[in-house]
Amino acid sequence: MQPKLVRLSQYFLPALREAPAEAQIVSHQLMLRAGMIKQSAAGIYSWLPLGFRVLKKIEQVVREEQDRIGAVELLMPTIQSADLWHKSGRYDDYGKEMLRIKDRHDRDMLYGPTNEELITEIFRTGAKSYRDVPKLLYHIQWKFRDEVRPRFGVMRGREFYMKDAYSFDSSRENALDSYNKFFVAYLRTFARMGLKSIPMRAETGPIGGDNSHEFIILAETGESQVFCHRSYLERDGLDVMDDSSEARANAVQDWTSDYAATEDEHDAEAFAAIPETDRVSTRGIEIGHIFYFGTKYSEKLEANIIDETGATVPVHMGSYGVGVSRLMGAIIEASHDDKGIIWPAAIAPFQLGIVNVKPADTASSATAEQLIEAATNAGMEVLYDDRDQRAGVKFAEMELLGIPWRVVISPKALEAGSFEVTERKGGQTRHMALDDIVPFLCEQQ
Amino acid sequence: MQPKLVRLSQYFLPALREAPAEAQIVSHQLMLRAGMIKQSAAGIYSWLPLGFRVLKKIEQVVREEQDRIGAVELLMPTIQSADLWHKSGRYDDYGKEMLRIKDRHDRDMLYGPTNEELITEIFRTGAKSYRDVPKLLYHIQWKFRDEVRPRFGVMRGREFYMKDAYSFDSSRENALDSYNKFFVAYLRTFARMGLKSIPMRAETGPIGGDNSHEFIILAETGESQVFCHRSYLERDGLDVMDDSSEARANAVQDWTSDYAATEDEHDAEAFAAIPETDRVSTRGIEIGHIFYFGTKYSEKLEANIIDETGATVPVHMGSYGVGVSRLMGAIIEASHDDKGIIWPAAIAPFQLGIVNVKPADTASSATAEQLIEAATNAGMEVLYDDRDQRAGVKFAEMELLGIPWRVVISPKALEAGSFEVTERKGGQTRHMALDDIVPFLCEQQ
Known part of the structure; x- marks a missing residue:
């Protein structure tokens, strides 16, 4: 839970006029310009207050959708002993x-x-025993992968924040139902963030297993080539309200019925069978990855349970990852314009930005405080620009930061009794009386 | 934000009958028995769901008290380049x-x-420039200290969770006011957790500086010898409502007026001057540590600002640590009995535990669900024991876990229309009608 009100005069927001030359993609440029991150070493970032705030929002959406499917949160440490990795055989397999x-x-x-x-x-x-399963466990923790060439800001960093979940079941059939739970949870998670994610059949890589999907958003700056049917571009998010195995299986069936695959799993022949106008071949950003890998780890690490018949059997497992820090970059890639970031409501660091054009003016400041009180009482988070700065700079910065709604307080507006209320997305400005602003904004949410 | 309701049948809570022999102190024993943590390597722990839940509560109390003094939260990475440490000279100074x-x-x-x-x-x-200060910045992040002999569970682990804050000011005088802000915030933080903390003059160690206090709670299992005036044992927490430099300075003056020092700073002569019956010489646990160290780092790392006169000056700094994961051990050391943990209300993982003695009984389960709904609607967090287990086991476990209030649902209670409501602290049981339970509990908070 972050503070409901931030006064820019007391914040730490080192916004930059120009993006540093090393930032190659727009999300990296905008995060640097908006003072959200600062690189401390190659592929390792500090999350400055604004970036940290958004990171926590993304984390909370991810958490809520994990909790909703009955996954239980815990926290494993960042540093591990090599012992278990020797047992699983991955200590040597895993590369540099x-x-x-x-x-x-x-x-x-x-x-x-x-x-x-x-x-x-x-x-x-x-x-x-079988009475202790299904069990879905997850944590949200920093991970480290020593990429040979970290790039694209937080999209391909070395130290990154990830939600990883693991399922434990007594049989392959039950394990696939757990798999479907996460499949559905991921579609919901990404839709809440305003992302159109496409589940694509994918390679299992070093995790192993025989069933795997990557959740991909299409973006020219994506790092992998992807192929899919155009139908996916027209789908809306999913909400499976019926919480049964069958409803989940149907939803997964529905979302995997058309062609969609990453380059590694691409089937050129099957793709060619799609009418040409429906073929989409473009680049994509991976934001989630799920695996069913059966008893690969449970056999080696002797994770057995007693099943319904009294037999000792290795537990069936899957694992399910979401790149929480990477999502911030992906969302910006998907939602920005030439003025800056446009945050989807669910993860905006603040819902309302208030620009006080003349903070030295007592009436302006009193009005701003009145609006702040009404807005925070209504549950909104407010970024208040009370700095002694030119109005143009303040407007541009509020746009750069991507706050969904902006209200301008000025002596002129006070005199007219009419205030500018501007929506970041689309840029439409409405004029209204002070007392109407908060009720109006509440209606919009 | 954790889920408001947990059903034990679906949770992951591997409680132990017996504490493993390697656990030497009561907090470590109880955390293992209550299934809160699991060691993964020497001094490195996984936080199982119940432990994780309490960790997040402690973190949130710490956060709120940092926010209250105007500190701004960000997040630095766990892995750092050695470059800055070479510049500061600490890369070689810092030992193994x-x-x-x-x-x-x-x-x-x-x-x-x-x-x-x-x-x-x-x-x-x-x-x-001076317009950018004072600036108080903090983060809550995992740290690693490769202790030669990690022990006492999370009290002296290698990977640990810490809140560290840093202050930046234009002069020594202003920096000392920032120091006082944290001093007061720490007294508030620990009081909210039910801890009687004593600020003691302390050595500055590898951080450096010329002013430092440790916040200590007295406990026989503490690792350091401490000396103080008995007056500290009778003080209640502090609430400085007047948010001025003077009020803060007075509060700090008041809380440092009697003798209190750790072994390193102990002045045997001054201590001997205290009347013998007022001398307390015992052991203590450090839960917070604050430092003023002036320009030690800013000079080496060239962190300068332009002051009011236009001169370029190195910024004056302090740093302020709270051991978030260690606090869990400290709180248990201070608050337990022979049945288990007794959580202070502010950091209890759940406020209410409901024991359903006979979950197979339809009327019992319906009544439990009714109570759960009323309690969660009132904002309470509920741990519901719906397992098929002996009642004695369930009662003992609810006591071991330290949930502040327990309600028992049984066919007998249903028939009588009167339910047992038991307070963990003190163990008093009241009997009341179902509809009276939630209003009663709300009154107690």
Whole structure:
């Protein structure tokens, strides 16, 4: 929970006039210009107050949709012992992307790039039988992957914030229902953030397994080539209200019925069978990835349960990742204009920006405080520009930062009894009396 | 924000009958028995769902009290480049407790044990003049200190969760007012958690500086010897409502007027001058530490601002730490009995525990759901024990977990129209009608 009101005069928001030359894509440029992040080493960023605020919003949407499907949150550490990774065989398999560390006693440690081993060990010591499953566990924690060439800001950083979830079931059939829960949760999560995500059949890579989908948003700046049927571009988000295995299976069936695949899994022949005008071949950004991998880890790490027949069986598992920090870049790629960022309502750092054109004017400041009180009482978060700055600079900055609504307080507006209320998206300005502003904004949400 | 309702049948709470032998102190034993944490490597823990929930509560109290004094939250990464540490001179000074890492390009990195260097660099590039100060910045992030002998569970772990704040001012005088802000915030923070903290004059250690206080709670299991006047034991928490420099200075003066010092700063002669019956010599647990260190870092890292006279001067700094994960252990040390933990209301994972003695009984379950709805609507967080378990086991576990209030639903209670409502602290049981329970509990808060 962040403070409801921020006064820019007391904030720490080092906005830049120009984006540094090293920023190649628009989301990276805008995050730097808006003072949201600052690089501290290659691919490693500090989240300045505004960036941190949005990060927490994204995290909370992700969390709510995990909780909604009955996943339980916990938190695993960033540094792990290499022991479990030796057991799973991945210590040697995982390449140079794994940050390997020796502690003071010369023990092999590592900065977790993912957590299959550790969560399997946790489940193993806490669950005994079919009565303890299905169990969906997740955490939201910093990860490290030592990319050889980190780039695109937070989109391909080395230290990144990720939600990773893990499912435990007594059979393949049940495990696929857990898989479907996450599939549906991801569609909901991304739709809440204003993103049109497309589930694409994908390679399983170092996680392993035989069923995997990547959730992709289309963007020219995306790093991977993707292929899909045009139908996906016209779909709206999904809301499966019927909470049954069957409803989930139907939703997954529906969302995988048309062609959609990443380059690694691309089937040129099947794609060619689509009418040419319906073929979409473009670039995409991966924002989520889900895997079913059966007993790959449970066998090696001896995570067994007693099933309904009394037999000891390895538990069936899946894992489910969302790049929380990366999402911020992806959302900006999908939602900006030449003036700056346009935040979707659900993750905007503030819903309302108030620009006080003349803070030295007592009546203006009193009016601003009155509006702040009404807005915060109505549950809105407010960014108040009370700085001694030229009005043009303040307007431009409020647009750059992407706050959904802006109200201007000035002696002229006070005299007229009519205030400018401008929507960031589309730029439409309305004029209204002070007392009408908050009721109007509440209606818009 | 965690889910308001947890059903134990669907939770992940691997409670233990017996504490493992390696747990030497009561907080460590109870956290293991209550299924709050699980060690993954020496001094490195996973926070299981119940432990994670309390961790987030403690974090939020700490956050609110930082926000209240105008500190602004951001987030620095866990992995830092060694470059700034070479500049400050601490790369060589800091001993083996610093976890040093080589990345794939053989660059020197480290897992941040503290953040003076990085925050100074952030401030430097974002602030220019006396108009940009005072600036109080903080983050709550995982730290790593490679202790030679990690012990006492989360009280002296290697990977730990810490709030560290930093102040930036244009002069020593202003910097000391910032110091006082944190001093007062810390007294408030710890009082909200039910802790009697004593500010003690302390050594500055590797952070440096010429003014420092540790906030200590007295406990026989504490790791350091402390000495103070008995008066501190009788003080209540502090609330300075008057938000002025003078009020803060007076509060600090008042709270430092009697003798209180850690072993390193102990003055045996001054202590001997206290009447013998007022001398307290015991052990203590450090839960917070504040430092004023002037221009030590700003000079080396060239963090200058232009002062009111137009001169370029190094900024005056302080730093302020609270051990968020350690606090959980400290609170349990201070608040438990032979049945288990007794959470103070402000950080209890749930306010209400409901034990359904016979979940198979339809009327019992319907009554439990009715109570759950009323309680969650009133804003309470509820842990519902709906498991098929012996009643004795359920009662003992609810006590072990330390939930402040417990209501028992049973066919017998339904028939009588009277339900047991038991307070964890003190153990008093009241009997009341179902509809009276939530109004009664609301009154108690």
